[in-house]
Amino acid sequence: MLEIRGLRASAGGNEILRGIDLTVNAGEVHAIMGPNGSGKSTLAQVLAGHPAYEVTGGRVSYLGQDLLEMEPEERAQAGVFLAFQYPVEIPGVSNAYFLRAACNEIRKARGLEELDPMDFLDVLEEKLKVVEWGPEIMSRAVNSGFSGGEKKRNEILQMAVLEPRLAVLDETDSGLDIDALRIVAGGVNRLRRPDNATIVVTHYQRLLNYIVPDYVHVLSGGRIVRSGGKELALELEARGYDWVEAPAGVA
Amino acid sequence: MTATWVRRFDATATPDEPEWLRPVRRAAIDRFAGTGFPAPRDEEWRFTPVAAITQAEFEPARPGSRVSRDAIAPFVFGHAEWPLLVFIDGRFDASLSMVPALPGGARAGSLAEAITAGDATLARHLGHHAPVESSGFTALNTAFIQDGAFVHVPAGVELAMPVHLVFVSSGETEGTVAQPRNLIVIEAAARASVVESYVTLAPGRRYFTNAVTEVVSGEGAWTEHTRIQRESDSAYHIGLTHVEQAAGSHYRSFTLAMGGAIARHNLHVRLNAPRIETLLYGLYLTRGDQLVDNHTAIHHDHPDCNSWEVYKGVMAGESRAVFNGKVLVRPEAQKTDAKQTNRNLLLSDGARVHTKPQLEIFADDVKCTHGATVGRLDDVALFYLRSRGIDAATARVLLTYAFAAEVVEEVALEPVRLELERLVRERLGAGD
Numbered sequence: 291m292l293e294i295r296g297l298r299a300s301a302g303g304n305e306i307l308r309g310i311d312l313t314v315n316a317g318e319v320h321a322i323m324g325p326n327g328s329g330k331s332t333l334a335q336v337l338a339g340h341p342a343y344e345v346t347g348g349r350v351s352y353l354g355q356d357l358l359e360m361e362p363e364e365r366a367q368a369g370v371f372l373a374f375q376y377p378v379e380i381p382g383v384s385n386a387y388f389l390r391a392a393c394n395e396i397r398k399a400r401g402l403e404e405l406d407p408m409d410f411l412d413v414l415e416e417k418l419k420v421v422e423w424g425p426e427i428m429s430r431a432v433n434s435g436f437s438g439g440e441k442k443r444n445e446i447l448q449m450a451v452l453e454p455r456l457a458v459l460d461e462t463d464s465g466l467d468i469d470a471l472r473i474v475a476g477g478v479n480r481l482r483r484p485d486n487a488t489i490v491v492t493h494y495q496r497l498l499n500y501i502v503p504d505y506v507h508v509l510s511g512g513r514i515v516r517s518g519g520k521e522l523a524l525e526l527e528a529r530g531y532d533w534v535e536a537p538a539g540v541a
Numbered sequence: 542m543t544a545t546w547v548r549r550f551d552a553t554a555t556p557d558e559p560e561w562l563r564p565v566r567r568a569a570i571d572r573f574a575g576t577g578f579p580a581p582r583d584e585e586w587r588f589t590p591v592a593a594i595t596q597a598e599f600e601p602a603r604p605g606s607r608v609s610r611d612a613i614a615p616f617v618f619g620h621a622e623w624p625l626l627v628f629i630d631g632r633f634d635a636s637l638s639m640v641p642a643l644p645g646g647a648r649a650g651s652l653a654e655a656i657t658a659g660d661a662t663l664a665r666h667l668g669h670h671a672p673v674e675s676s677g678f679t680a681l682n683t684a685f686i687q688d689g690a691f692v693h694v695p696a697g698v699e700l701a702m703p704v705h706l707v708f709v710s711s712g713e714t715e716g717t718v719a720q721p722r723n724l725i726v727i728e729a730a731a732r733a734s735v736v737e738s739y740v741t742l743a744p745g746r747r748y749f750t751n752a753v754t755e756v757v758s759g760e761g762a763w764t765e766h767t768r769i770q771r772e773s774d775s776a777y778h779i780g781l782t783h784v785e786q787a788a789g790s791h792y793r794s795f796t797l798a799m800g801g802a803i804a805r806h807n808l809h810v811r812l813n814a815p816r817i818e819t820l821l822y823g824l825y826l827t828r829g830d831q832l833v834d835n836h837t838a839i840h841h842d843h844p845d846c847n848s849w850e851v852y853k854g855v856m857a858g859e860s861r862a863v864f865n866g867k868v869l870v871r872p873e874a875q876k877t878d879a880k881q882t883n884r885n886l887l888l889s890d891g892a893r894v895h896t897k898p899q900l901e902i903f904a905d906d907v908k909c910t911h912g913a914t915v916g917r918l919d920d921v922a923l924f925y926l927r928s929r930g931i932d933a934a935t936a937r938v939l940l941t942y943a944f945a946a947e948v949v950e951e952v953a954l955e956p957v958r959l960e961l962e963r964l965v966r967e968r969l970g971a972g973d
Contacts, residue, residue: 363927382947392929392931395932452930
């Protein structure tokens with residue numbers, strides 16, 4: 291589904307990604323871990339097409355398409371979803387309006403009919419269950435005045451409505467208390483299907499108790515320095531990132 | 542041109558003019574003859590050069606333009622039962638208006654008719670509040686008081702439906718001027734909502750509207766006043782709204798300004814007693830080479846009053862906007878709570894805004910704050926929307942609309958709010 295080869299990217303002239311190689315197949319969950327500043331959030335943002343980052347080398351193939359050539363909205367329409375580390379507040383736009391607008395853009399791209407507000411409400415009713423919310427959240431402005439936990443839940447709600455093929459969760463666990471973490475992780479698990487894939491970017495192993503990955507990759511200095519199964523996350527938790535920061539093979 | 546206007550005044554003397562009105566108009570033309578129009582050096586008009594208006598010869602619009610009901614239908618909104626007063630080039634048109642019997646002796650009708658009828662409330666208030674010293678335009682309007690709207694809600698009477706005043710520029714000929722004059726009197730403990738719309742049938746026409754509205758809000762009265770200015774993009778619009786508030790009254794205003802080559806609105810509110818609440822909201826949307834200016838002044842003369850003001854602007858193209866917000870707190874006005882906010886969104890490199898909060902505070906136990914911002918659309922928010930599949934152009938419109946709509950939400954009356962939202966959506970190119 292996703293093939294990243296030699297990906298390099300910089301922001302404001304500083305190179306942050308220095309040659310990433312990663313393959314993600316349908317049905318898989320990959321965790322990207324690493325210390326602060328290792329480039330894991332940059333990788334997530336580059337995959338979504340954030341204009342602040344300049345890709346300086348490598349290629350990314352997504353479902354046979356050149357992902358790097360696509361606009362952010364085209365990536366979303368093709369099924370890429372980024373759950374933001376810091377979801378943006380949009381006062382003046384209701385959650386309902388925003389979600390329906392996004393949903394319809396993506397339906398259009400998939401050759402499906404657009405949903406009118408009534409039909410959309412029916413779809414929404416099911417999706418709200420994923421994050422254990424009632425309908426009252428829909429009349430509030432997007433993320434405006436939301437708590438940290440509510441913002442993250444709203445990201446998962448968007449993910450539930452947009453039904454991505456490839457979901458990238460950027461530090462979705464940061465700032466969550468244990469109840470919110472359970473709800474958010476539960477939502478992600480309910481959305482797992484054999485034909486979609488998830489990349490979980492996180493600093494801590496804690497989230498991976500709830501979203502169990504098939505593969506764990508450790509990012510350091512803009513490169514993947516170690517890959518393994520889910521047990522790698524536990525080892526990192528026990529031994530710290532210092533353990534892997536030296537190039538693989540030396541430790 | 543000043544001299545032309547003074548000559549015209551001498552020609553307007555009518556034998557049946559009531560005795561109380563003549564001196565009001567005479568004082569105004571004397572004032573105008575002495576000081577004329579605002580000059581470029583006038584600080585109050587620094588960013589709004591009005592030479593294009595004052596150097597040109599505008600002919601008073603001739604009465605009798607035939608306008609059909611269908612032609613004004615696009616400007617009428619809300620419910621069919623709402624009292625509707627239509628003015629064509631400043632003159633009341635009874636055939637296009639719809640004024641049902643109002644409760645409790647409340648009245649809404651033509652100012653000219655009320656003058657002829659010798660109305661006592663009118664005589665007490667008309668021309669006694671908006672000072673002719675405030676500008677040459679106000680003096681000129683007062684000197685030529687003829688027609689406009691007169692709304693009177695007696696003490697304790699509640700108007701369930703808003704009164705809609707529609708001022709239509711027929712645009713039948715180029716270069717005409719209309720000077721509607723309005724008086725709105727909401728007596729003690731009365732409640733009313735008034736909407737003023739300034740519209741045109743000829744979007745490309747150059748004409749001049751010089752409007753003055755006096756509002757008198759009695760003790761404990763509640764008034765919502767909405768002003769929608771969507772003149773032709775080639776027209777000139779100068780307006781003054783002067784408000785007098787009595788003790789315990791609540792006055793809330795919403796101003797939407799989106800028309801005019803040069804459009805200026807002055808909103809002056811005098812808080813004449815304690816425990817008054819004043820809410821001023823505004824939105825200006827400019828494009829092309831429009832210049833839209835909003836000047837507000839809130840006079841806190843007594844203790845325990847609150848004023849809350851939020852004006853927002855969205856500027857595109859090479860357009861200009863001006864916001865000047867004066868808050869004057871006299872030494873007697875202790876415990877004043879005044880907050881002013883002006884936020885501006887520039888959509889292009891060529892757009893400009895001059896924003897100036899002006900707080901003059903002479904009391905020591907007060908809470909007064911102000912803030913002004915000028916910015917562009919947030920790149921992160923744009924990316925957020927695009928990452929959800931919404932294309933860049935639509936995302937820009939959505940964020941722009943959201944910025945503007947936030948202040949429209951403050952309009953209390955729902956049908957009015959919905960119409961304002963529709964107008965803003967239409968202007969910004971936002972869909973449903």
